[in-house]
Amino acid sequence: MVIRSKSKGDLTYADVTPRGLYMGRRNFLLGAIGTYGAVAAWKRLPSWLAGPATGSVPRPLENVGKSPFSTSEKVTPANYVESYNNFYEFGTGKDDPSRNAKNFVTSPWTVSVEGEVAKPRKFTMDEILKLASLEERIYRHRCVETWSIVVPWIGYSLSHLVKLVEPTSKAQYVAFESYYEPKQMPLAGGGGIQFPYLEGLRLDEAMNPLALRFAGMYGRTLPNQDGAPVRMVIPWKYGFKSIKSLIKIKFQSKMPPTTWNLAASNEYGFYSNVNPNVDHPRWSQATERRLGEIFKRKTLMFNGYGDQVASMYSGMDLKKNY
């Protein structure tokens, strides 16, 4: 008589994987590929559904003077500056902001100036445009990602506004804040940084005549993707210091938190002066590519504005204060 004992190798029908489960596993990779297509389509969806643009559009600016601060370098074509942007509120791809900021409504707009000042107040866009005479200033603009542009901005030195509100003796720093409204900026959530976007300067940096408060470029008011309707431009610092779509300026005694520093403090410092000798931890800052050019060029200390700004940092270790 043969007595069969049930050993590990015995499989009964109870052990057979149900066909449904088997098929589920089989379809899993197909599902993964389908997901990829869906993700790609989802990213484009907002611009497909958007229809005709309903946001604010640039208009010509008149009575714009010239400035001795302008560089004589070749100006970058406007279509590059208007189609290649970092404005994470409207998506993280370079071409996302020009597509997704079309419906950005920037009117009415006010900028609130507050904190350690004798005369805090709110400025309407009309008041901002008339606060000082507008100048065209052709500046080099260097992004921390090693690309650069030359832009004919229109605006005036921030110092005009600072003098108007009369900072108190406690004012050591200036904090800037961008507009943030998730309804206008539905893509902001995926960028991996916090909003509203925050930036800051030391008071003496803000008073430097090069530090500009800008309302236009290329002869017109700012396009939405370039930070409409009013932004800062700090030409000797990496581009992310030049805050876009500005709504709040606060004078204070403490160094303000800044967005990229909060996201990665070992990579982006408070100062973030353009410096070819101090590398980003993940890439070299020695060279840059001017948009429209194929080969890279050498990056200049303080982006070539050392004569006007280097004295503000004398005695400071710029490797530590990156």
Next chain:
Amino acid sequence: MRALLTSKWTKAAVFFICLIPLGALVWRGFHHGLGANPVEFIQLTTGDWTLRFLVFTLSITPFRKMLNLPDLIRFRRMLGLFAFSYLCIHFLTYLVLDQSFDFAAIWKDIAKRPFITVGFLGFLLLLPLAITSTAGWIRRLGGKRWQTLHRAIYFASVAGVIHYYWKVKSDVRMPLFYGALVGILLLWRLRDWFLKRRSATGTKLSPQHAPANPAP
């Protein structure tokens, strides 16, 4: 299905489909340009396609077994070589357009910057696989050794994902997506290996009842 997969026309068609991304890049370049930063555009596009073709190559074995379509193997070498070709364009734009063949600067860059180091490592891992992809090399090395060598694609794919993850500033969604795909494909192999091992032990215990080929 089998006739379709083994037809030489299918292979030719797949070959030309794999050329479409390159064709699209060239066509765009001549018609409406590659945007404000063409070099970056070429680098991002070819980098993306390298990762995609690595994922396609890694998908062949799971699909072959799960769908019971062994003939899919006919496409694996081609897909792998396309991954390597797009990687070569990616690497060449870095050598020529970013660094202008300045080998001193390139070595410094590779040694100093982790995202360049790991990307270069991926390239070095794939180079011998591309060279030994011919039938002659399979014969010379012997099937077993050849297979072991070509497992380097697992590490190259992981290196590619890490390279992408370290390159982006803060939006890590796409690198994580590729990471998930590569992860699934590698985990599937781990599971397959594990099941094979278990069934091998099962065979020892009860040879007459163990299924001959339990992994479908």
